[in-house]
Amino acid sequence: MGMGEASRDRIAERAARELKDGMVVNLGIGIPTRVADFIPSGVRVVFHAENGILGAGPSPVPGEEDPFLCNAGGFPVTLAEGASYCDSAIAFAMIRRGCIDMTVLGALEVSQRGDLANWIVPGKRAAGIGGAMELAQKAKKVVAVMNHVNRDGEPKIRKRCALPLTARECVDLIITDMAVIAVTPEGLELREIMSPYTLEEVVSRTDAELRIPEPERIVYLP
Amino acid sequence: MNKVRTLEEVLEWIEDGCALMYGGFGGIGTPPALVDGILKKGVKDLTLIGNDTGFPWIGIGRLVTEGRARKAITSHIGSNPNAGRQMEEGTLAVEFHPQGTLAEKIRAGGVGLGGILVDVGVGTMLEEGKGKVEIDGRTYLIEPALTADVAIVHASQADPFGNLVYDKSGRNFNPLVAMAGRLTIAEADEIVPLGSLDPERIVTPGIFVDAVIPGKGVNWIWAWEKQAATGSRNAPHGN
Numbered sequence: 001m002g003m004g005e006a007s008r009d010r011i012a013e014r015a016a017r018e019l020k021d022g023m024v025v026n027l028g029i030g031i032p033t034r035v036a037d038f039i040p041s042g043v044r045v046v047f048h049a050e051n052g053i054l055g056a057g058p059s060p061v062p063g064e065e066d067p068f069l070c071n072a073g074g075f076p077v078t079l080a081e082g083a084s085y086c087d088s089a090i091a092f093a094m095i096r097r098g099c100i101d102m103t104v105l106g107a108l109e110v111s112q113r114g115d116l117a118n119w120i121v122p123g124k125r126a127a128g129i130g131g132a133m134e135l136a137q138k139a140k141k142v143v144a145v146m147n148h149v150n151r152d153g154e155p156k157i158r159k160r161c162a163l164p165l166t167a168r169e170c171v172d173l174i175i176t177d178m179a180v181i182a183v184t185p186e187g188l189e190l191r192e193i194m195s196p197y198t199l200e201e202v203v204s205r206t207d208a209e210l211r212i213p214e215p216e217r218i219v220y221l222p
Numbered sequence: 223m224n225k226v227r228t229l230e231e232v233l234e235w236i237e238d239g240c241a242l243m244y245g246g247f248g249g250i251g252t253p254p255a256l257v258d259g260i261l262k263k264g265v266k267d268l269t270l271i272g273n274d275t276g277f278p279w280i281g282i283g284r285l286v287t288e289g290r291a292r293k294a295i296t297s298h299i300g301s302n303p304n305a306g307r308q309m310e311e312g313t314l315a316v317e318f319h320p321q322g323t324l325a326e327k328i329r330a331g332g333v334g335l336g337g338i339l340v341d342v343g344v345g346t347m348l349e350e351g352k353g354k355v356e357i358d359g360r361t362y363l364i365e366p367a368l369t370a371d372v373a374i375v376h377a378s379q380a381d382p383f384g385n386l387v388y389d390k391s392g393r394n395f396n397p398l399v400a401m402a403g404r405l406t407i408a409e410a411d412e413i414v415p416l417g418s419l420d421p422e423r424i425v426t427p428g429i430f431v432d433a434v435i436p437g438k439g440v441n442w443i444w445a446w447e448k449q450a451a452t453g454s455r456n457a458p459h460g461n
Contacts, residue, residue: 049391050321050322051247051248051250051391051394052247052391052393052394053390053391062450065446065447066390067250067440067444068250068251068378068389068390068391068392069390069391070247070248070250070391070446071391072247072248073248074247074248074249074250074277074301074444074445074446075445075446076446085388085390085391085393086393087325087393087394087395087396087397087398087425088247088273088321088322088325088394088395088398089322089325089326089328089329089398091322091325092321092322092325092326093322095322096322096340096342125306125309125310126299126306126318127298127299127300127306128274128296128297128298128299128300128316128318129297129298129318129319129320129321129348130274130297130298130300130320130321131297131320131321131322132320133320133323133342133343133346133348134320134321134322134323134342137341137342138342164346164347165345165346165347166346167345167346168345168346
């Protein structure tokens with residue numbers, strides 16, 4: 001997405017702070033994968049992988065990879081205590097019936113109602129849907145992570161998504177390189193601003209109304 | 223009953239133009255000897271049905287790379303640029319489904335159902351052209367079941383009746399695919415005598431399996447091995 005490593009890590013670190021002890025979590029590919037590197041101390045979560053692992057652990061040390069123990073991105077993982085395997089239908093049963101507490105997904109656009117577009121740009125080569133629709137529509141909490149604007153400098157947070165949707169009204173929290181924005185029944189609420197950006201910059205690069213109920217309570221992240 | 227066959231024997235079942243369903247997720251759990259045999263036999267015009275199109279040199283992706291498929295019914299082709307290029311050129315028709323919906327369509331085919339009702343994708347372009355039904359005030363899409371002429375799966379162990387045990391995350395779509403083929407071929411890393419598999423551990427009962435062939439392990443380099451060898455930046459960590 002043309003975003004620097006430091007910026008990607010900062011978004012991942014901020015997303016990791018949404019993890020609460022005991023949650024069952026599914027991380028998408030890209031920035032979301034990095035969230036696992038920033039789990040706050042004292043927080044234990046269960047990682048769900050849609051290829052059929054409930055309880056995936058960290059990457060193995062080099063030389064100890066098992067080709068038959070990989071995450072949904074095809075990279076080796078280990079198992080946490082209490083882990084189990086299942087087939088892909090069961091892995092998606094867990095998602096579809098609402099057993100996943102939180103997912104972190106990359107996004108192309110998010111609307112002010114929390115609509116998510118993240119799988120196809122008409123006219124461009126599509127990679128496919130993967131598990132994005134189930135996760136977006138069914139996880140209890142959906143955190144969308146992305147650059148605040150696209151390569152052309154256009155806002156990715158919009159009144160309405162221009163791109164085809166992955167799921168309607170599903171996103172709960174948007175974390176970008178510029179800000180943290182909650183999707184509430186009253187609309188988008190600006191909660192935090194990332195350094196070095198200013199309130200004016202965040203507002204001007206967002207194509208939707210941002211509510212700021214208590215300006216003095218906005219957190220400025222270093 | 224002994225269903226153990228040679229690769230040559232089962233390849234006779236796989237013909238030009240057939241619908242071929244395969245297990246595997248990013249190539250993990252896709253049967254390598256069968257893919258190799260299909261390539262060498264020169265089978266073409268396949269309709270491939272499975273989770274993804276692998277990597278260009280891994281799993282079912284090898285058949286795609288060689289231009290052996292004319293259609294893919296799948297959820298993701300992102301790890302195989304050859305699939306994307308062929309889709310753009312119009313030589314490969316691609317039908318995308320959400321991953322969980324695809325799994326259940328295959329499962330439905332395998333368990334004798336006509337299809338499933340699912341609300342994933344309602345309110346998106348995926349509902350275009352699909353039947354809908356309302357139950358208790360909720361709208362569901364009607365998704366017909368999927369079956370195939372031949373299904374190929376990978377198991378870590380099989381016995382001569384076709385009872386199958388899978389290998390960790392290599393299980394993925396395999397138990398679903400194993401049920402949904404009119405003919406199902408299992409490639410097993412180890413074929414053990416009848417009675418030696420613990421009945422509590424068998425995932426796919428042999429009744430769904432028509433042939434078992436011996437495997438010789440994977441004959442490709444995994445994506446993460448390649449990345450390590452080329453010194454690319456850190457591999458994704460954790461899940």
